[in-house]
Amino acid sequence: MSQVPARLLFLGTGTSHGVPMIGCTCSVCRSIDPRDKRLRPSIYLDVPTHVRLLVDTSPDLRQQALVHELARVDAVLFTHSHADHILGLDELRRFNAIQGAAIPCYANAPTWETLRQAFSYIFDGVTRLGGGIPELDPREITGPFAVRGVRIVPVAVWHGLMPVLGFRFGNVAYLTDCNRLDDSAWALVDGVDTLIIDALRDRPHGTHFSLNEALDVIARIKPRRAFTTHMTHDLGHAATSARLPAGVELAYDGLVLDVSVDVE
Numbered sequence: 001m002s003q004v005p006a007r008l009l010f011l012g013t014g015t016s017h018g019v020p021m022i023g024c025t026c027s028v029c030r031s032i033d034p035r036d037k038r039l040r041p042s043i044y045l046d047v048p049t050h051v052r053l054l055v056d057t058s059p060d061l062r063q064q065a066l067v068h069e070l071a072r073v074d075a076v077l078f079t080h081s082h083a084d085h086i087l088g089l090d091e092l093r094r095f096n097a098i099q100g101a102a103i104p105c106y107a108n109a110p111t112w113e114t115l116r117q118a119f120s121y122i123f124d125g126v127t128r129l130g131g132g133i134p135e136l137d138p139r140e141i142t143g144p145f146a147v148r149g150v151r152i153v154p155v156a157v158w159h160g161l162m163p164v165l166g167f168r169f170g171n172v173a174y175l176t177d178c179n180r181l182d183d184s185a186w187a188l189v190d191g192v193d194t195l196i197i198d199a200l201r202d203r204p205h206g207t208h209f210s211l212n213e214a215l216d217v218i219a220r221i222k223p224r225r226a227f228t229t230h231m232t233h234d235l236g237h238a239a240t241s242a243r244l245p246a247g248v249e250l251a252y253d254g255l256v257l258d259v260s261v262d263v264e
Ligand SMILES: [Zn+2]
Pocket: 015, 016, 041, 082, 084, 085, 177, 230
């Protein structure tokens, strides 16, 4: 196994409502700082000459693809089945058309169960007149796997009572939507250079890490650098950044990180 450089792009760093939130007039929702504009959570990992991976299909996928001129998605990884992570699934039709092929989609069994229910028109096998459906190649995640030679390690985390998958790609781990790491997760993220982690807001929440809880996890894992994601309007970018410890930053939509991924 060796490592190759890759580019990790934050497509969305907001919580399920996005920021600004509909109908909110708070200072963060009205901020003119572009880093306070947060679409729904997703990342895109470009591994040149290997693969372009999308993690989750947010309701903002169309806009995210247009803004960042994404023209290829070789595979999709799903963290879990909440609406803010899956409702853009239908947008994959454009990538089917461009690529002329079904798109491999990876998720654990409970996520597949919900995807098949939520998107029954894709999976029920009924031929419909007019209106295409995405062509997907469903794959179940049961352990570490590789996509076009790029090694992906699922990392079990807990989102309240819901099991969610984080992913480690070489020297970077993406842990969205969680308020606890599974006992099995700590060894899998050990030694990571770059950690991306859920930090919803300052106040505690039943299914997401608060900022202080995320900082505790970061302090235990000790990555070289860490980025928070899935943030509400409570965490204005500039004001929150000013009170973070060295090596921890708020991610923002459009931020690109240079990382290294493992290839087989
Ligand atoms: Zn979410």
